[in-house]
Amino acid sequence: MSVFTPLERHELETFLRPYGLGRLIDFQGIEAGSENSNFFVSLEQGEFVLTLVERGPVDDLPFFIELLDVLHDAGLPVPYALRTQDDEALRSLAGKPALLQPRLSGRHVRTPHAHHCQEVGQLLARLHLATRDQCLERPSDRGLDWMLREGKSQAAKLAEADVPLLNAVLAEISELAPRLRALPRANLHADLFRDNVLFDGNHLTGVIDFYNACSGPMLYDLAITLNDWCSHEDGSLDPVRARTLLGAYAALRPFSAAEAELWPVMLRIACVRFWLSRLIAAESFAGQEVLIHDPDEFRQRLAQRQQIDLALPFAL
Structure with a gap:
């Protein structure tokens, strides 16, 4: 427990x-x-x-x-x-x-379908719109600088075959950091996984656990969310769920050209953030009666994000 x-x-x-x-x-x-x-x-x-x-x-x-x-x-x-x-x-x-x-009503969804993803996309857009114009400033304690620092440390402990996968994204972060930080900003949940959303049937009734919330690029929050809600067990993206979530979000908050261009790398960055944090947690709490999520889940997802065929629904 x-x-x-x-x-x-x-x-x-x-x-x-x-x-x-x-x-x-x-x-x-x-x-x-x-x-x-x-x-x-x-x-x-x-x-x-x-x-x-x-x-x-x-x-x-x-x-x-x-x-x-x-x-x-x-x-x-x-x-x-x-x-x-x-x-x-x-x-x-x-x-x-x-x-x-x-205590909010509802239950967690273990196997989401397209309607669940539509509700989540709408909810995330509403969250961003509520804070976009008056963003409460709090830098993430697991942001880009943290990923670069911890990524270098964790790379030394990884299996040899996994090191290039991690290092490639760390290189992207180093190169693109100024452009990533310049993306449209708001307050982010930054951990909008299935176990932090409640549903009553098909109706979204609650969002919990805001202790990773911060200020930052809205696209990053979207990538974190989509990576969890729209992934198959092998880490690949479900195109129907993913397009439904993105469409529901974009109907309330349209994307910019810069967001559309940086979307593929942002999906990879969101995988690295949780791969690293889970590796650190597994090491820190080894042998303790603490829930530790499997780091390999996000290694698999990162491997599946090397080629992204899922574009943002972006219109001029």
């Missing part, structure tokens, strides 16, 4: 009292977390999620709270931070920063 900090009932009851949401009925740890401790919390006035922030950019928590407020005010289905009766959003529990948020 990925609960790094277990809680006693009495300390949780003390923590929850200032919210004025009634008596604690039940709580349980959530197994799916890989970085923070998360709990489902049942109170008399509803269902909630409690997050203890274990690692990562703790100093940036006010950014995450503000971003979720902006997205909630824009009508997006996100888990904004609840306030206590004294208007506190960020608090402390068991020595860790703690946030209480509404």
Whole structure:
């Protein structure tokens, strides 16, 4: 179970009292977390999620709270931070920063079809449009500079056959970094995988886990999303799902010429980001009872992105 900090009932009851949401009925740890401790919390006035922030950019928590407020005010289905009766959003529990948020309805989709991808494309475009004109600045802690630095380190540990695959994209990043950074920007979810989106049937009901959110090129967020939602098991892209997602996105936010040109390399960069982070996590948490995603999944996807036949739906 990925609960790094277990809680006693009495300390949780003390923590929850200032919210004025009634008596604690039940709580349980959530197994799916890989970085923070998360709990489902049942109170008399509803269902909630409690997050203890274990690692990562703790100093940036006010950014995450503000971003979720902006997205909630824009009508997006996100888990904004609840306030206590004294208007506190960020608090402390068991020595860790703690946030209480509404529990969104729905379930994760394991095998998405085209309609799911249409909903995700629309949602991502709405997220970007809500922040494009007043972007909240926060550089990614796993951005291009991080990829170049960690890529060089990880290349020394890879199987010999995998090194050219990684080094080729690192060379693209080095060459194209100024153009990539100049692409149209907004706030990004930066981790919009299937396990961070909730559906009720075919209806998208929620987007969770914004702890990788940052400011940056919208195209990068789109590449991350499409690589997960539109890939076959062998890492190749499903053209029907991919075109559906892109079309739904572009109907709300048209692409620029620069985005169309850099789309193929951005798909590869998005693969490298998660290949590297998963390699690092597998090494850091080896032997621990922590959910570790398979790094090879993104090695396969990167191998399949060497030739991209999927163009952005771009019109002059």
